[in-house]
Amino acid sequence: MLPEKRVHPTEKSKMHPRNRHRERYNFNQLIESWPELAPFVQFNLYNDESIDFFNPEAVKMLNKALLMHFYGIGYWDIPSGYLCPPIPGRADYMHYIADLMGSCNRGKIPSGNRITCLDIGVGANCVYPIIGNKEYGWSFIGTDIDPAAVNSAQKIIELNPFLKGNVEIRLQPNPKNIVHGILQKSERIDLTICNPPFHASFAEAQSGTLRKLTNLKGKRIAKSSLNFGGRNIELWCEGGEERFVQDMIYESRQFSTSCFWFSSLISKESHLKSIYESLKNAEAGEVRTIAMGQGNKISRIVAWTFLSPEQQQKWRETRWA
Secondary structure, eight states: OOOOOOOOOSSOTTSOTTOTTSSOOOHHHHHHHOGGGGGGOEEOTTSOEEOOTTOHHHHHHHHHHHHHHHHOOSOOOOOTTSOOOOHHHHHHHHHHHHHHHHHTTTTOOOOSTTSEEEEETOTTTOHHHHHHHHHHOOEEEEEESOHHHHHHHHHHHHTOTTTTTTEEEEEOSOTTOSSTTTSOTTOOEEEEEEOOOOBSSHHHHHHHHHHHHHHHHTSOOSSOOTTSSOOHHHHBOTTHHHHHHHHHHHHHHTTTTTEEEEEEEEOOGGGHHHHHHHHHHTTOSEEEEEEEEETTEEEEEEEEEOOOHHHHHHHIIIIIO
8 A cells, every 4th residue: 555645845945946847746647748667667666656765767858858848858878887867957047047147137037049159068867958948049168078978969960950050069188278279268267057066076976866765766786887987088087176166267367358257056055265365366356156955955166257347238239239
């Protein structure tokens, strides 16, 4: 006998008000958009329709259905073992960063493909450009150090007509660089987004994956599936999230007049102190911290600009008007 069906809130109120994923998943609608999701939908212990989030293939099918149903994607796939990101969380980042842009433009969010966003670490999934282009019409430059991820993202663009001409993928030839080697000094972009590698080592990444799997399964997991949770370069880098963002801040100073807002997701609150210190040393003109919440998880976006008020006004007049 199944436990009584749980009563769920009608909305995920911690998400951004414009997020299309505030309501619980309607699996009937999702299956209508992507029938191949159907075999992975089942009733859980609480008599709710769900998928097995322990199963990488089920998670990928859910993502594909969400992208097809809400964002009009015709083709989407990622190679085995690559990161399959939570779509609602990615959408939250895009909406909050759009609000940041609007706050500098008399409350009106700049839209259309004249607005260019640099996605640092676009990954094989190309999710941020899909959401950002569909919601706001922005154009994107996606960059990654992994040739296989670049090829996967490029295929997604080529097979979805609304992305062609609006999203460009560039391979970062030097894995120690972030913006250098991607942007030319003469190029102008309106914002950067980044979901940096969280962990500082392979061992730490493995431990984090096992904790995630243990929480999902409700029992201790000693060994992770090889194709669950992302490849090593997606999950860790030397120094982890803190070092990556510090390096990004250092490089951003050298592109101070090439971008209006630089931004990055910061998962760990304890990293904020050193990141603020790096921004102070880089002489950022303005720093904003934007809190986000999905369920029990709390994260934040840190954004910074080097432009003076006069430079910001000229930027708005020449690029956003």
